[in-house]
Amino acid sequence: MKKRGKGIGSIFYGTGYGNGFPDVSRSVAVLRKDGKVKIYTGATEVGQGSKTVLSQIAAETLGISIEDVIFICEDTSITPDAGTAAASRQTYNTGNAIKKSCEELKRKIIDVTVKASGADAWEEINLRDVALNHKGQILKGEGEFIAETTEMKDETGQGNPYWPYTFNVYGVEVEVDTTNGVVEVIKAVCAQDVGRAINPKLIEGQMDGGFAMGLSYALFEDLNIKNGEIKHNKLTNYLIPTAMDVPDLEKIIVEDPEATGPYGAKGIGEPVMIGVAPAILNAIYDAIGVRITELPATPNKILLALKKKREVAL
Amino acid sequence: MKEIKLKVNHKDYHVAIEEDMRLLDLLRNRLNLTGTKEGCGEGECGACTVIMDGITVNSCMVMAFQAENREIFTIEGLEKGGRLDPIQQAFLDEGAVQCGFCTPGMVLSAKALLDKNPKPTREEIREGISGNLCRCTGYNKIVDAIEKASEYRKEE
Structure with missing residues (x-):
């Protein structure tokens, strides 16, 4: 039946490694000569979609289209460590690191444009012009995100794992x-x-x-x-x-x-x-x-x- | 060694093969068509699916000599003039690809199904790809994509 x-x-x-285990993600955002932005991060794409989601976060933070984000990941010889694609942590942890690196890049670009022309409104800044006018200078932002976690006490079961x-x-x-x-x-x-x-x-x-x-x-x-x-x-x-x-x-x-x-x-x-x-x-x-x-x-x-x-x- | 003639993706080949060579190895190692994947190597997973004379086969279970005078389609044969096949486009549009390892076989099983049955039901689609295992997608987006591909092919 x-x-x-x-x-x-x-x-x-x-989310994350937890229980006090160091959980760090890093990212570097660099302005390219053609005004596009390169993101370097160790985050690994295994099919879950981190390349897409992390590129979206970078594009959103910089107010540029996703086609103008050049996302470079996984190659450990050129990317900063962003931990493993595990513990459901890449969107949250590495996403935060990428957002920070893009925010720092944005601040640096505004600094040079204020000095050069007084322009400080992000919407009016053309990244291609900035890259052209500051050829000798590498404009980059670094971001690091450290997840909140403390070891749980065995005796009391208390902590913030x-x-x-x-x-x-x-x-x-x-x-x-x-x-x-x-x-x-x-x-x-x-x-x-x-x-x-x-x-x-x-x-x-x-x-x-x-x-x-x-x-x-x-x-x-x-x-x-x-x-x-x-x-x-x-x-x-x-x-x-x-x-x-x-x-x-x-x-x-x-x-x-x-x-x-x-x-x-x-x-x-x-x-x-x-x-x-x-x-x-x-x-x-x-x-x-x-x-x-x-x-x-x-x-x-x-x-x-x-x-x-x-x-x-x- | 043995010499055979076969057609792969509309192209004629005349190749020397070993008697114990599998069709999978002929495609990947001799013809450099590495879009066809080897998963289990024992006919269970369907990652090595290709179309032989209109029927899907596991190329790990077919000997190369059995492909003599046959017509084979691999994933490389689907695009036309730099344009993706409607099935490939539908897989992209529906997010039916995750790690991508099962994708070439899935797409070819979908093609064999749609060539025979242009407007399959979801149940028929599930049956049509039941010889292709996927670990990431849970199949649902793949079923969505094949439904969409059926519409795309009608429009063409």
């Missing part, structure tokens, strides 16, 4: 086939607090991706470690979802600007996957009345839990 159930899962997530925090909630509907134990997620919705959405389309992409990974974690992925050896060591037996296993996700972006974030933005890379598994497990409970306490919730585990429930009832 196929039984349906609904469940929700809600989480909060601390992370800043900022991000919140989300998932709601899912599942269908459980009680004859073979297969769980299918048929409907899902995610509401994600983002601080401020610098690029809504990229945020949606992160939500879709996090949802699929969370679903996969809840229902499919099993390393099957026996005596320290990974038995499911290929895609033939280590299952991840196909396009047919992932339903459409309704995506709700919640904007509540974070005072310390670049233009109010926060990172969402990891938060978007955390709430999925609890929501699915709650939906399974709602559908068939059994609690699955070990992931993944494979058909075998569902059938065993149902059998146990029937035995207890007898």
